[in-house]
Amino acid sequence: MASSFATHTHPLSWTSPMKLLSHSFAPPYRKSSLLSYRRNRMSNCLSLSASVNSSVETSNTCSTLLELCEGHVPDLVLRRQAFFFFFSYVSAEEVGYIVPTPVQNEALPVLFSGRDCVIHAQTGSGKTLAYLLLIFSVVNPQRSSVQAVIVVPTRELGMQVTKVARTLAAKSLQLENEQKSFTVMALLDGGTLRRHKSWLKVEPPDIVIATLRSLCQMLDKHILKLDALRVLVIDEVDFMFNSSKEVSSLKKLLTIHSSINSRQTVFASASIPQHRRFVYDCIQQKWTKANVVHVHVNLIEPMPSCLYHRYVVRKCSNKNLR
Numbered sequence: 001m002a003s004s005f006a007t008h009t010h011p012l013s014w015t016s017p018m019k020l021l022s023h024s025f026a027p028p029y030r031k032s033s034l035l036s037y038r039r040n041r042m043s044n045c046l047s048l049s050a051s052v053n054s055s056v057e058t059s060n061t062c063s064t065l066l067e068l069c070e071g072h073v074p075d076l077v078l079r080r081q082a083f084f085f086f087f088s089y090v091s092a093e094e095v096g097y098i099v100p101t102p103v104q105n106e107a108l109p110v111l112f113s114g115r116d117c118v119i120h121a122q123t124g125s126g127k128t129l130a131y132l133l134l135i136f137s138v139v140n141p142q143r144s145s146v147q148a149v150i151v152v153p154t155r156e157l158g159m160q161v162t163k164v165a166r167t168l169a170a171k172s173l174q175l176e177n178e179q180k181s182f183t184v185m186a187l188l189d190g191g192t193l194r195r196h197k198s199w200l201k202v203e204p205p206d207i208v209i210a211t212l213r214s215l216c217q218m219l220d221k222h223i224l225k226l227d228a229l230r231v232l233v234i235d236e237v238d239f240m241f242n243s244s245k246e247v248s249s250l251k252k253l254l255t256i257h258s259s260i261n262s263r264q265t266v267f268a269s270a271s272i273p274q275h276r277r278f279v280y281d282c283i284q285q286k287w288t289k290a291n292v293v294h295v296h297v298n299l300i301e302p303m304p305s306c307l308y309h310r311y312v313v314r315k316c317s318n319k320n321l322r
């Protein structure tokens with residue numbers, strides 16, 4: 001069974017200077033509540049078994065994130081990144097992004113080319129920033145419509161993604177007053193959805209970060225419209241597909257999105273046990289276009305090909321034994 005999707009792999013072990021920097025400012029596992037269920041689901045798979053061929057392409061090398069994003073992400077957002085980098089020396093809250101992580105290096109050119117993408121890399125590898133930069137490259141803040149939706153499995157994860165998105169969206173000091181900045185709405189379970197309903201009606205935000213339940217509530221009541229949607233991101237996709245409560249709503253959402261022209265779909269996850277089968281299904285179900293790219297960055301060192309065992313014979317005299 002042949003397929004046209006490509007798999008980008010990055011087998012090398014990597015420790016970026018920026019990663020070390022980020023570790024000194026940010027907690028190493030921001031999404032700690034997800035770690036326990038991630039461990040549990042490592043052994044679970046998408047319960048499908050056919051295999052799909054994949055082609056491996058060479059990795060892209062780019063020195064800075066700014067170079068990688070130039071011409072795609074608006075200056076406002078790029079300046080924002082640089083701004084935060086300089087201030088990160090005095091602020092423990094915000095960390096600047098200078099060197100792309102391996103997954104950003106691989107995924108960003110694919111995302112900027114307009115292709116659908118499955119971003120598959122370990123926790124803390126920088127997937128969130130990769131898909132947010134894509135969103136900032138396609139969303140037009142002058143249009144008053146929801147142009148990007150990020151679906152997250154939990155409220156906590158949603159709050160973290162919202163924080164990063166709002167940091168990038170915030171108006172920089174140099175920005176001219178009349179220029180409209182990006183608007184980000186968090187539609188998360190347990191929030192005050194009444195306020196959000198009036199906001200959605202009066203002036204729809206550019207970017208919505210939502211749990212599936214809250215998103216479906218708004219869609220069912222026709223308060224949120226996805227006619228102008230350009231990018232749909234499903235974060236922690238394997239968790240969403242493993243959750244019996246969510247899976248039917250998720251499939252419905254993906255089917256609606258597949259009918260929108262000029263759409264781009266991104267799936268992100270730290271673990272997709274049967275990733276080839278998953279990508280094959282995405283194409284078959286039309287959740288992604290046929291030229292979807294699977295970007296797989298695995299920084300875990302592979303098992304060594306062989307092991308040498310040595311032992312030392314030590315002579316003990318009877319005296320030592322006593």
Ligand SMILES: Nc1ncnc2c1ncn2[C@@H]1O[C@H](COP(=O)(O)OP(=O)(O)OP(=O)(O)O)[C@@H](O)[C@H]1O
Binds near residue numbers: 130
């Ligand atoms: N290019 C970069 N340079 C420095 N730090 C970065 C860079 N990209 C991301 N980070 C930082 O690395 C940390 C982890 O990033 P992020 O949350 O995007 O990872 P993730 O792969 O989405 O994780 P998860 O699987 O939990 O969703 C964050 O603190 C983020 O600020």
